Amino acid sequence: MATVISNERLVNGVYHLRVRGDYGGAMGQFYMLRAWGAYPLLSRPLSIHRVNGDGVEFLYHVVGEGTRILAELKPGDSLSLEGPFGNGFPAVTGKVALVGGGIGIAPLYYCAQELPGSDIYLGFSKESYMTEAFRPHAAELTVNVGGLVLEDVDFAQYDHIFVCGPHPMLKAAQLKAMAAGTAGKQPKVYLSLENRMACGVGACLVCSVSCRDGNRKACADGPVFLAEEVLFHG
Numbered sequence: 078m079a080t081v082i083s084n085e086r087l088v089n090g091v092y093h094l095r096v097r098g099d100y101g102g103a104m105g106q107f108y109m110l111r112a113w114g115a116y117p118l119l120s121r122p123l124s125i126h127r128v129n130g131d132g133v134e135f136l137y138h139v140v141g142e143g144t145r146i147l148a149e150l151k152p153g154d155s156l157s158l159e160g161p162f163g164n165g166f167p168a169v170t171g172k173v174a175l176v177g178g179g180i181g182i183a184p185l186y187y188c189a190q191e192l193p194g195s196d197i198y199l200g201f202s203k204e205s206y207m208t209e210a211f212r213p214h215a216a217e218l219t220v221n222v223g224g225l226v227l228e229d230v231d232f233a234q235y236d237h238i239f240v241c242g243p244h245p246m247l248k249a250a251q252l253k254a255m256a257a258g259t260a261g262k263q264p265k266v267y268l269s270l271e272n273r274m275a276c277g278v279g280a281c282l283v284c285s286v287s288c289r290d291g292n293r294k295a296c297a298d299g300p301v302f303l304a305e306e307v308l309f310h311g
């Protein structure tokens with residue numbers, strides 16, 4: 078069991094959870110969290126926001142019963158953490174952009190630490206949060222509130238682009254990657270697909286992702302996929 082160090086509310090419905098324990102992991106990997114008994118049935122996946130000397134940190138949005146229970150955790154409370162799971166983002170070199178939409182910024186903070194000097198683009202529909210924590214790690218930091226953050230990113234400038242956010246944003250990133258390719262510069266674009274999960278370890282197929290070479294599992298084969306591999310439906 079892990080112990081809560083702090084669980085701070087940042088803005089309405091968004092919390093920063095710091096947990097003590099011997100927990101590590103790579104950028105883009107996730108843990109399955111559980112702070113309840115029988116209900117809800119399943120643990121909930123959250124990306125690693127940061128690994129520090131004391132343990133691991135998460136940034137999460139309260140959307141339902143599991144995250145509501147997490148939001149009630151107080152310093153000293155216990156919770157179960159399983160992981161780290163998933164492939165994570167690759168350790169890349171060259172010119173890198175990190176692009177996050179809403180709570181999709183959560184895993185990108187760890188990327189910003191691991192890949193200092195990246196350009197960082199953070200988009201929010203209403204209120205921004207955590208943006209100043211990114212600034213020391215960024216070559217340039219762009220914060221977009223109320224607009225479409227992807228429109229701020231010139232894909233052709235970059236060798237590698239990491240994107241995490243809602244599905245329409247990921248699909249738009251894929252289209253931008255293709256357009257940059259036809260214009261002569263083909264950045265490698267990596268998408269973190271935070272699909273709904275159940276087991277988190279490749280046993281149930283709930284998190285299936287449609288890819289050019291067939292169906293793959295977001296939990297075990299991902300959550301990070303090359304944009305060109307993924308088939309978005311609808």
Ligand SMILES: Cc1cc2nc3c(=O)[nH]c(=O)nc-3n(C[C@H](O)[C@H](O)[C@H](O)COP(=O)(O)OP(=O)(O)OC[C@H]3O[C@@H](n4cnc5c(N)ncnc54)[C@H](O)[C@@H]3O)c2cc1C
Binds near residue numbers: 135136137144145180
């Ligand atoms: C690999 C991975 C990493 C993630 N990292 C983070 C993170 O760092 N921070 C964070 O806030 N969230 C993250 N998520 C999403 C998070 O797991 C869900 O929001 C959470 O499980 C919801 O649990 P709940 O019990 O509060 O809501 P539920 O009661 O399960 O659902 C409430 C509502 O949210 C919707 N919902 C639930 N899960 C998802 C999902 N994965 N995608 C879209 N809609 C969903 C449901 O359809 C429903 O409408 C991640 C998901 C995955 C798969």
Ligand code: FES
Binds near residue numbers: 274278295
């Ligand atoms: S969540 Fe069960 S296979 Fe991915």
